[in-house]
Every structure is written in C-alpha cells, then in structure tokens.
Amino acid sequence: MNSFDDGLLPKNDTHRKIIHLDMDAFYASVETRDHPELKNKALVIGQDPRNYHGHGVVATANYIARQYGVHSAMPSIKALRLIPKNKLVFMSPDFKKYHSVSAEIHQLMHEITDNVQSIALDEAYLDVTENKLGVTSALQIAINLQKKIKKEIGLNCSFGVTYNKFLAKMGSEYSKPFGRTIILPEEAQQFLAKQKIAQFHGIGPKTQAKLAEMNVFTGRGLQKMHVRDLIKHFNRMGYLMAEHANGIDLSRVIPDDERNRKSIGIERSYEPSVYSEQTALTNLRNYVNDLADKLIERNFYANTVVLKIRNSDFKTVTKRRKLDHATNNPLELYDVAKDLFDPISSSFLNDGIRLLGVTATDFTEADYENMDLDLFIQ
Template identity: 45%
Template sequence: MLIFPLMNDTSRKIIHIDMDAFFAAVEIRDNPKLKGKPVIIGRDPRQTGGRGVVSTCSYEARAFGVHSAMSSKEAYQRCPQAVFISGNYEKYLAVGQEVRAIFKRYTDIIEPMSIDEAYLDVTENKLGISSAIKIARLIQEDIWRELQLTASAGVSYNKFLAKMASDFQKPHGLTVILPEEAQDFLKDMDIAKFHGVGKKTVEKLHEMGIYTGGDLLEIPEITLIDRFGRLGFDLYRKVRGIHNSPVKTNRIRKSIGKEKTYSKLLTQEEDIKKELTLLAGKVALSLQKYEKSGRIIILKIRYADFSTLTKRKSLEGPTQDADEITKIASQLYDSLPSNNQGIRLLGVTVSGL
C-alpha cells in the first residue's frame, strides 16, 4: 500500500458551532418553569409501556447518566424525577433555521451536520473580519441575544480539530486550537473522545494498548492501516492535527440506518421486537436531527448461519416518526418465514429521503 506524505493545510479558518442540549434548551426557553429541572425529550415510558428513546436531555438530566439514544425506560430508572416531553420537531426545525440564518450573515460556506450543528469556513467572510475567534464570539452573542439559546464553538484550521474544540467546554464554551497547539491538545485526550472513533474501534484500540492520543502517536502508520484500513490512515493524520477535508456545502444523504450485532443470539420474539423498537427509535432521532424523512423502510436480518436477508416497504408519504418506523419494521419481520436458528444482527434503515 502506498504511504502518502504528510501535508498539513493550516491556511483555513474553521468554526464548528454546536447548540447546547438543543431540543431541551428550546423547551426550557419556552417554558421557564422547567429551568433547573432534568428535562428529557422523549416519550414518557409510563405512558407507552416502556417504549421510546431519548432524543436529547438537559444538562441536569445528564448529571444522572441520561444521554441521547438511551431507552426512555432506562432514563426514567436513572432519573425518575425527570420531566418527559415528546418533542415538537417542527418547532426545533424552525429554530434551527433561525440559527442557520445567523451563520449566513458571516459566510455562505456552511456544512450543516444536523439541525443543531454546522461547520463554517470563515477564511474569507462577508464582514471582512480577520479573526475567526471574534466571529465565533459574535455568532454566540447573536444566538443568545436573538434566540435566548446557548451554543458552544470550536475554532481551528480544520474540521476535525474544530469539532474536538467545540466539545471541549460545554455548555456555552469557546475553545481555540492553533496549529502549534494541536498535538499537545490531542496527546492527553481519551481516544474514545476522538471524533469519528466508534465504540467498536475504541475496543480494538484498547486491545492494542491505545488509550490516549499520545498512545496513538507511537503506532506506526502501516500498523494502523493494516488494522483499520482507511480509518487507520485517517487516525495517523488526525492525531497529528492533519485533516484537509474542506467545508462542503452540498452534502447529500440518501439513507439513514442503524444496525446492531448481538454476541448472544436473539431467539425470543419479545426480545427481537424490543430491539427493533430501539433501532427504529434511533433512526427516527437521526432523521429528525438531519432534518430528513423517508418513504422506504428497510429491515435487515442476519441469522446464526450468517445468511442475510433484507425486506423493504414503500410508504405513501415520507416519515420520520419512530412509532411508524417501528410498526413497519415489525410488520416486515412478521412477514418473514419462520426461522428458529436465532438472529445475530438486526438493522433498520429509512431511504428515499
């Protein structure tokens, strides 16, 4: 495999803006009685027979270990005093568009990652301001003054570092990573906090004795590529502060899906339906986050013998509703011929976005 030379483009000025606990913050803003309370955006499990998934939650709820994509049932067990709100995604979308309108005052080079976060390239900007730090502060001030919401900002010379920086001091933080500071910033960082590194990759890295950015710096490039392929190529560069991908204004998603592999085979219909509900809930959250809806529901199943099948159904109109996705996924499962060997993987995808 060819090993490419390290070239680091430090000429750009990139800001990553991430709204703080966005859906929950909008609800608290609109109902001041909720201020200071643990607020969870998700259906109350006491009213759904335990079904539902947490969309997001306030920082007060996070103190109890509640987080997005957790089942509402577990969230209630951890924080029974929480206020559950089903959510109003049309309202959140409208507020998200107001936030984006603020971004556009400064630059048109915007890459939305979801309804509540985006990358901005302000190297050349509409106001002719040379300092990206000043622009980030102005955006935070505009969002607070006009919308009474807070956002965290990361400023650096590439998207990876800007994202890492915005996560560093939440809520309402502003973190700057200069080119000469990048490796020191990443050296002591927990590898699990590296953007783009998932749980399974973290487990493999831990098996290699890699727990921090500093540990990762010690691993030869060819070793990382052999073990992780393209991801290894990227990790070798990212830990050195290298990520030359530009801010893209035309990202197009064709489908959104979630799947899970089970170390213990699923054999009971009750367990299978429970997992389908969780997967459908996570897909719905992603659809809402990315401001998408879709017309095609796809179920994927891999059995114990590794045989895999997919089945799909087209809807009359697009959806991003968790209950509807769950219902269709369950119907697709029920339509399959009986198979008693156990399931090792389930997946739910919505396409036709």
C-alpha cells in the same frame, strides 16, 4: 509530526479558519426557553415510557438530566429509573419547532459566510477564511455569533475554532456548555495527545476496544504508532486515525446547497463533432476521473451512473445503470460508463457525437469506519 509515517501522510494545511458550532442540548434548551418553569427540572425529550407501555428512546436531555447519567439514545425507561420523580419531566419532541429555530440559527451563520455545512439541526461547520464581514479573527467571529444566538434566539452554543473540521469539532465538544475553544496549529498535537480515544470523532466502540487491546487509550498512543501498523490493523480507518492524531484533515467545508445536489455530472459539447471512438472514450475517461474526484471530495459514493450522448442531428439518448454496489472509484465508474456507451457508439459515431456526458446520482455518504485504503503497503 509525531507518527512514523514514511511520507505516507499528506502535508498539513493550516491556513484555513474553521468554526464548528454546536448548540447545547438543543431540543431541551428550546423547550426550556419556551417553558421557563422547566429550568430547574431534569428535562428529557422523548416519549414518557409510563404512557407507552415502557417503550421510548431519549432524543436528548438537558444538563441536569445528564448529571444523573441520562444520554441520547438511552431507553426512556432507564431515564425514569435514574432520575428522582420530583425532578423528572418528559416532553415529546416538536421537530417542526426545532427545524424553525434551526433555520433562524442558520440565517445568522449565513450573515457571516455562505460556506456553511450543516451536520444536523444543531451543529454546523463554517469556513470563515474569507467572510462577508471582512473580519480576520475567526475567534472574534465565533464569539460574536455565540453572543448573537444567545441575544436574538435565547439559546446557548459552544464552538471550536481552528484550521480544520476534525479539530474544530473536537474543540466544540471540549468545553460545554457555552464553551469556547481555540486550537492553534502549534498547539494541535499537544491538544490531541491528551484526548481519550473516545473523543476522536469516528472511532466507534469496536475500534476503541481493539485499540485498547494494543494499549492505545489516548491521542498520544496513536501518535506513537507507525502509520503502516495502523493501516495494517484498521485499513482506511487506520490511515484516517494517523492523519487525525497528527492534526491533519484536508476535507473542506462543503456548503449545504452543494451537498444537497441530487446528482453530479460532467458533459461537454463538441464543435466540430467527434467521429473517433478513441477520442470519445478518452474524453469519457477524463470526465469520469473528474467526476470521481468530485465524489471523493464530498465523501459520496454513487449508486447509479447515467450516460448522455447527442449526435449532429441533435438526437439525444440517456442511458442509466443501477450499480451492484456504491462506488466512487474512477475505474469502476468508467467501466460502467463504457458499457453504456459501447452498444450505441457506432450509430452515434457515424453521425458524429455533438455532446457526451456522464452523471453520478443516488448518493450514499461514505461509512467512515469501513472505507478501503487505496495504498500499497509493503
């Protein structure tokens, strides 16, 4: 490990086999597949500004258009100025069709594993450490999937294969289009050292500018920085940068059906019933701690906490509170749960608590740039 970390960075985990699959210019490629006459045109998916009083934004563009400097989120009027008129074609997006094609691609992924985490219509992580095919080579799985998508759906994709999500995404973006990148554990730090800071997922323009002021322009520059200095300047983001610069990302691939759950809750039934307030609150604290772990693991913050309580006569009360700010901090969650519990605790304890539970809902995904670091820095 290159960074000076004083034991702050966790031990790396390199046993997993992770694929990040990214479709190449997805919307534009779907349209080119369906309209072969556009193959040699600079295709821009977005509103034609000539028909919308100069308004419109580029959703995506094919690789011919990108050679002229066109990119996603660019004003369409700028694309019109960059591309010769005889080359340029605007096409309005057809999201119904793109959703349908995406579903076909995901079906092929699920033939390999159900540990598929979708990031968008055109990209996903797959954990193939264990898979339905019984194939041990993640590279071979990725190559076969790439070929199958090309043959059965008629589209190109790129992939990165390695031991964690962060590196896998860097790999898929490293060699596009129709790219194939494998990053072995022993090669990870050398690979990262050569990458420009802009290639590090999650490091936005403001952070890039601040790093430039510190003469840090590449992964090697990050690796040379003391992790405590990164934390001092960037808080939680600095810690994540230190992890990523050293090839560490312990976050797991969270299957779509798990991510799409609208709430996460923990409840337990008691036999015999609980009559002790201390026992009830101890149990409640344990449930909240487990709940917070689940939220943190999924990178979720909760905006609402729900308490559920039932007595021996099966009288059930559910109370909820909308929070002032989203959180996954167990202390904050417990304070809210206890506030919900206290006003009704006496009547339920008198009859005996048969069931107690706490649920988090109304999720917000954590802002990568603005998470607080719960470390005490000397």
